[in-house]
Amino acid sequence: MTKIPYYPVSEYYKDTYKEKIYKLPIKLSLTCPNRDGQAGYGGCIFCSESGGSFENLPSYMTVSDQLDTNRAYIGKRYKANKFIAYFQNFSNTYMSLDDFKEVVKACDKDYIVGIAISTRSDCISTDKLEFLKDFREKTGIDITIELGLQTANYRTLDILNRGESLADFIWAVTEINKYDFRVCAHLILSLPWDDDRDIIESARILNALGVKEVKLHSLYVVKGTKLADMYADDKIQMISKREYQKNVITFLRYIDEDTAIARLLGRAPEDETIFCNWDSSWWSIRDEIISYMDDRQIKQGDKSKRKKFDKIKGE
DSSP states (O other): OOOOSSOBHHHHHHHHHSSOEEEEEEOOSOOOTTTBSSSOBSOOTTOOTTOSOOSOOOTTSOHHHHHHHHHHHHHHHHTOOEEEEEEOSSOTTOSOHHHHHHHHHTTOOTTEEEEEEEEOGGGOOHHHHHHHHHHHHHHOOEEEEEEEEEOSOHHHHHHTTOSSOHHHHHHHHHHHHTTTOEEEEEEESOOTTOOHHHHHHHHHHHHHHTOOEEEEEOOOEETTSHHHHHHHTTOOOOOOHHHHHHHHHHHHHHSOTTSEEEESSOOOOGGGEEEOGGGOOHHHHHHHHHHHHHHTTOOTTTTOHHHHHHHHHHO
C-alpha cells in the first residue's frame, strides 16, 4: 500500500498500540456553558441540538452499556479488539467532579486503551485534570482531551458565537500539557470569513503549543441552527469544494509532520443538513486531496517552521 502524504491517526494508533484501534462513542445528558448563560446563549451558530454528535446511542443508557453495545457492533464489523472510549457530544467536563469521576471510571474495561474527552477550553479545571492523572496511573489508560479551536481568527470566533477566545484555547492547552495528556484540536477550514493567513496561523499556533492531533472539518449547515438562518438569508457564501481542498493542503503543509490527522473533513446525516460537503462523499474529497499532493510531491509539514529549523541545525 502506498504511503499517504500525511500522518493519519490510524497510523499513530498502530505505532502506539500495535493493532487496529476504533472509537466507541458515548453520549451523556449534558449541555454547554455557551448555551446555559455561563459563557453565552444559543451556542455556536453551527451547533445542533445534538451537540455535534449524530451516531450515538441514547444518553439514558449507562456509559458501561453504551461501551459494551458499541463494542459488540464495531468490533465485529472491523475485526477490532481494542478501543478508545469517546465522550463526544457537548462539553464533557461540564459537570460536577463526582459525576465526572463516575462516567470516567465506567470506562475501566479490559478492551479500553484510551479515553477521548471532547470539551471546551473554559471547562478545563485542575481538579478534573488531577483526577484524570490518577486514573491514568492506576489503569494505564491513555487520556486525550479534544478542544474546538475552529480558527485562530478572533473576529471569526465572534461571528461563530464561540463564547471563548484564542487566548482561552492557549491557556487550556498549556494547563493540559502539564499533565502530559494528548490534545486533539478541531478546526473548520471552510469558514467564509477566513483566508490563507488564518489557516497558516492556526497550524503554527498548534505547532507552538505541541498539539499532536487535529480533526479538520468542513463547514456544514445543520437544520435549526443560527447558521441555517444565515444561509437561507444569503448572509454567508460557502466556499467551493476545490477551495476547501486547497485550504486542507495549505494546513497540512504547515502543521508538523508528526501531528496525527484524525480526519480531513467531517460528515453529517443528509436528512439533518441543508449543506454538507458539496453533495460529495467524504472519501472522494479525501482521495482527491491525496492525489493532488502525490502528483506534486507535497507532504505534511514540508513548510513547517520546525522542518526549517531542523534543517538549519543539521547544517
